[in-house]
Amino acid sequence: MSSRIVLAVLLLAVAGCGDRAAGQGADLRGKVYVSSSVTEQGKPRALVEGTNVELSFTGDGRLIARAGCNQMQGPVSLDDGKLSVAELSTTTMGCPNPELHRQDQWLSDLLDAKPAWKLDGANLVVTGSGAEIVLATEQPATLEGAWTVDGLVTSDAVSSVPQGAKATLVFRNGVMKVDTGCNFNGADLPYELSGQAIKVQLGPTTLKSCGAVDEVENAIRAAFEGGEVTHEIKRSTLTLTNASGAGLTLKK
Structure with a gap:
């Protein structure tokens, strides 16, 4: 076999390996x-x-x-x-x-x-x-922006949001807005971020009943009742919990 043929065979073999590596690589x-x-x-x-x-x-x-x-x-x-x-x-x-x-x-x-x-x-x-x-x-999520509540956290369990209920938390430029379409209507709530801790006071709200969203609103009040929650972001999930274990999970 001539040297040219040998060289051609070697090149084809390398190319074939390269194609397989590209697929597997x-x-x-x-x-x-x-x-x-x-x-x-x-x-x-x-x-x-x-x-x-x-x-x-x-x-x-x-x-x-x-x-x-x-x-x-x-x-x-x-x-x-x-x-x-x-x-x-x-x-x-x-x-x-x-x-x-x-x-x-x-x-x-x-x-x-x-x-x-x-x-x-x-x-x-x-x-x-x-x-x-x-x-x-996926792009890494940051605290800034709108989050939708998708889980209600207690000290020993996480439950899903009742059907028909929707609540959002928006963090932007040092202000948190909570909107449930009922007692929380998106008012500006200044917050402080210190490491993983978020310090914010919800303040008083109306207390009318709005059906399925009532359970979500109670969970929001329970999470922030002490004025401070710890936040953790894993990919597109935000978890907020307070010292007693009450909190929320949210999706971006």
Whole structure:
């Protein structure tokens, strides 16, 4: 075999290894992707308000997936351009909205079908079962901005927000606004941030009853009753707790 042929074979071999490395080297471990667009049968698919599709690839080779309510996870393989999850398990938390259950099932069916995946620039594109999800890498959340209450915390449990109730907390330029559509109406509440501690006084409010939101308002009052809460941000979740363990979880 001539030296030119040997060289050509070596170059092809290196190139082939490079192609395989590129496919495998698109290492998704440790990354979190959040949907920026979802289409089905070529048309936009509307997700439940306030939700998205989230895919997290752990360092030990698992996929954690969410579509607004329950969490799904299992060992994942990315070989041959397929996203294959073995033994996909799902939590069984009761969702406040039946549409959330259906959305969870839709994502579970998509993952069970071993959809194709690829990177398009910084975006992850997952395609299968007539659907395409484009996901962007998650940007770290900051305290500033609007947060929606999605959990009520006591010293020993976290419960979901009652169906039909919505409450938001907005932190901006040293001012917190609480809006529940009832007794809290978005008044400016100056706050001080010291490390993880947020010091703020809610002040007096009206005490009319507004149905499902009453439970949320009581949880907000309980969280801030001492005038100080500790805040912790993990990705897009904000947890506020006081010294007695009462508090809230919120999503951005």
